[in-house]
Each structure stands twice: as structure tokens, then as C-alpha cells.
């Protein structure tokens with residue numbers, strides 16, 4: 098599509114999708130994209146039978162949108178880590194009622210063997226019932242101070258607190274008996290984690306720290322028993338984040354972080370059982386009607402075909418995906434140090450046996466093994482987008498989700514895209530999910546929502562820009578930036594009400610600052626917020 102036509106088409110793009118999407122009842126992942134946004138993109142930009150490519154597939158929410166789309170589409174996805182791909186297989190598989198019941202049966206035999214670790218005295222009757230969860234504090238290392246036992250007998254729930262002294266002490270004793278038994282069992286199988294304070298992995302920290310010994314032991318036995326059963330491993334993968342110690346609402350997305358107070362330790366057998374029950378009830382109506390092909394050439398057969406490769410994008414060969422074969426790129430690459438995917442996925446690798454890959458991952462991380470600095474990240478992202486560009490047909494459209502609170506990081510990204518042969522057309526603000534980053538947590542400078550960057554493949558790209566890393570001592574000319582910000586915002590306010598910082602950036606300010614060669618000087622948004630407050634007193 099020609100640049101001017103594309104530009105007009107993008108201007109008319111709105112997120113107002115009417116398709117009824119099936120529910121993703123199994124996958125868990127970080128930075129999941131909204132399938133409604135993806136469906137709107139498909140409806141507006143993709144023609145029947147076109148081939149879509151997502152080289153950073155993750156949990157593939159786009160497959161739900163492709164399933165709901167009225168026409169046949171072809172899809173290629175690559176992903177370096179195995180765990181999110183297991184969800185795809187699960188989502189497209191039609192299980193018979195018997196198969197689902199057999200999964201339940203297999204699990205129940207495991208349940209029977211391990212339920213003893215979750216049996217405690219009822220606060221009222223003299224009988225043992227099932228544990229739902231324990232709430233405890235652990236302010237000093239290894240000093241567990243249980244505050245509440247939440248129990249259930251299949252009909253009713255019971256809360257046992259310290260004031261019911263006799264029963265509480267009895268249960269406390271049972272807990273520590275189990276704790277010490279399991280601690281002994283796991284001492285030779287525990288995994289030493291790779292130190293990285295950025296993601297809360299302390300020096301010499303063991304994997305069991307985030308589970309406590311009872312759940313760690315039961316999970317490792319589950320992993321051992323069902324190692325070869327990919328379906329069971331996928332079910333576990335979908336709830337493993339809840340099996341670790343969490344805060345009361347399981348809000349933290351950081352797998353290695355454990356709070357010090359009101360820590361929740363759950364009965365993981367119940368978690369798995371409930372997930373299986375949910376699947377038995379809902380799986381049938383949520384199956385994706387997609388066909389997984391074994392190679393690229395099978396994609397062209399009639400139907401909604403998908404071709405998924407568990408490979409780093411840098412290693413994709415011409416045999417895997419031929420050059421000039423893709424009509425449209427829709428992707429969400431890793432954003433610098435925001436999510437340490439492979440490091441997080443070590444937990445899933447350990448229990449579910451899904452392989453991770455540190456070596457080829459595109460990320461910024463100061464982990465001790467395969468450390469990746471900013472330059473490594475930019476170099477590998479460059480290699481990736483150079484290769485991706487080759488896979489696209491002439492003038493193809495590329496839609497890339499990208500977000501970072503540091504404007505200079507967007508500058509590097511846009512330079513990489515330019516060097517790889519992509520013309521930057523415009524960007525667009527969508528969605529409401531909140532992004533706060535460690536280095537930048539004041540509400541003013543927080544950027545919210547997703548940003549879509551639109552590019553078209555430029556076949557005659559010879560000119561390369563030099564990506565030199567920001568020199569922190571660089572003198573920033575505030576007046577120069579002020580002129581551009583003022584002009585842009587004044588114009589913007591003529592047709593838009595009270596925009597947030599993220600909206601201003603995504604709906605054009607980033608582009609203006611990039612084209613005026615100012616973006617690379619802006620390390621954080623403070624200077625922009627200062628200008629906005631000085632020039633536009635109503636800016637929040």
C-alpha cells in the first residue's frame with residue numbers, strides 16, 4: 098500500500114470491534130495484549146487470506162482475534178520461549194469429553210497421594226478438613242508467623258485465628274511438621290536462582306523461597322509424575338503464578354517478589370483441581386478453530402492456518418519463512434528491561450519442563466548469566482528487525498506495539514526501525530493499562546496505555562542513522578524543546594480534551610520530537626512535564 102493511502106487509513110482507525118471473542122481460559126503471561134485491539138486492527142487493516150507475522154508471539158492473544166475474524170487469514174508466529182506456546186496447542190485442541198475426564202482422573206490419583214499435606218483440624222468439629230490457604234508474616238528470614246488458617250470441608254469455609262488457641266496450636270504444629278518433612282525432601286533438588294536485584298532475586302536465593310517447602314515439594318512431585326504429559330504441564334503452567342507465595346490479592350506480576358506481611362500460601366491441589374473443573378466446563382465452547390501447519394508451504398491451504406516456530410527470530414532461515422512472503426507485521430517486541438521473560442520463565446522450566454533461552458533473548462538484564470546491556474539489546478533488536486523486514490512484501494504495513502517511559506528509548510527504537518528499512522508513518526494511543534517503571538514513578542511522568550507505531554516497508558532504504566547512546570552530560574536546550582511541545586500541544590488541544598502525557602506522546606509528540614532530532618536528548622519525561630505545566634496550567 099502506498100504511503101499516502103496508508104496514512105489516511107491509519108487516521109481512520111478506531112477501536113470499536115463487534116466480534117465475539119472466545120475466552121482464553123488457560124493462558125497466563127506478562128504484558129498480554131488486548132484481543133479487542135487486535136481484532137480491530139485485523140478488521141481495519143487486513144484483507145482476506147493475507148499472511149500476518151508476529152515474531153515476538155508471547156501468549157498469542159491475536160489467535161483469538163483471527164478465530165473471530167469473518168474471513169480466512171494466515172498467521173506465522175515465532176517465540177523464543179516454550180511456555181507461552183504450550184497454551185496455543187491447548188487452545189486449538191479439541192478434547193473429547195472422555196479426554197477431559199481422563200485428565201481429571203489422572204489428577205485425582207495424584208491428589209489422593211498428596212492431600213495429607215493440606216489436612217488440618219476444623220476450628221469447630223473434631224475432624225480434619227482441607228486447607229484453602231494460610232496467611233502468615235515473615236518479617237525476619239525464615240521466621241514464619243502464621244496468623245490465619247482458611248479451611249473448607251466442601252460445603253462451608255472456616256477461619257481459624259490465634260484466639261482459638263487450642264486448635265490453632267494443633268494446626269500450627271501440623272504445618273511445621275509438614276514444612277520440615279518437605280524441607281528435608283527438597284534439599285537436594287532445590288534450584289539456586291541467578292542473582293538479579295532488579296527482579297527481586299537476592300544473592301544465593303533458592304527457588305523454594307517463593308513457594309515454601311510444602312508447595313515446592315508437591316509441585317516437584319507433580320512435575321515428575323506428569324513430565325511427559327504436555328496437557329497436564331500446560332494446566333499447571335496456567336496457575337503456577339498462584340502457587341507461589343503472594344500478597345492477599347495476588348497482584349504482583351513479579352514472580353520472585355515475596356511480601357513480608359500477610360503472605361498467602363495456598364493449597365495448590367485445590368488450584369489445579371479447580372482449573373481442571375473450569376476447563377471441563379468451558380473448554381468446548383472456547384476452542385479456537387485454527388489449523389496448525391508443519392511448515393510454511395502448508396499455510397496457503399484453505400482455512401485459517403497458523404505456523405508457529407519455537408525459535409529466536411534472529412535464527413529464522415529462508416526455509417522457515419521465505420523472504421517477501423508476509424503481507425502485514427503485527428508485533429509487540431520486548432521493551433528493554435521491562436519484563437525479564439526468560440528469567441521469570443525459569444520457574445516454569447523447573448516445574449513444567451518448558452525450555453527457556455537466555456542466550457538469544459532480546460532484553461536488558463544485569464543477571465549474572467548471559468548479562469545483556471543496553472547495547473546488546475539494541476544490537477539484537479537491530480538484527481531482528483533487519484531480518485523481519487526481509488520477510489515482508491514490498492510496501493507492507495508494520496504495526497508495532499512499543500512503550501517506554503524514557504523518550505530516548507523510543508528514539509533508539511525508531512532509529513532501529515529506520516535502519517532496518519521501515520518508514521515511520523505515525524503512532525497512535527490506545528488502551529488504558531498502566532505502565533509504571535522503577536526509574537520513574539511519579540504520577541505526572543507516568544505514561545499510560547498502549548502505543549501503536551505504524552510503518553511501511555521501504556524498499557529503497559540506503560541511508561542509515563548512527564545510533565549513539567545518550568551521553569547523560571549532554572546539554573539539553575529547554576527552549577528548543579519548549580517551542581516544539583508548545584506548538585504541538587496548542588494544535589492538539591483544538592480538537593482534543595485534556596490529554597494525558599501518554600496520549601500526547603503517542604498521538605504525535607514523539608514523532609515531532611524524533612523528526613526534529615530532539616527525542617534522543619530526553620532521558621526522562623520530567624522536562625516535558627515541566628514545559629506542559631508552565632505553558633498549559635490546566636495540565637494535570
Ligand SMILES: C[S@@+](CC[C@H](N)C(=O)[O-])C[C@H]1O[C@@H](n2cnc3c(N)ncnc32)[C@H](O)[C@@H]1O
Nearest residue numbers: 129130153155156177409410429431438458459
Ligand atoms: C512483549 S512480549 C509479547 C507478548 C504478547 N504480545 C502477548 O500478548 O502475550 C515479547 C516476547 O518476545 C519474546 N522474545 C524475546 N526475545 C526473542 C527472540 N530473540 N525471538 C523471539 N521471541 C523473543 C519474549 O519471550 C516475549 O514472549
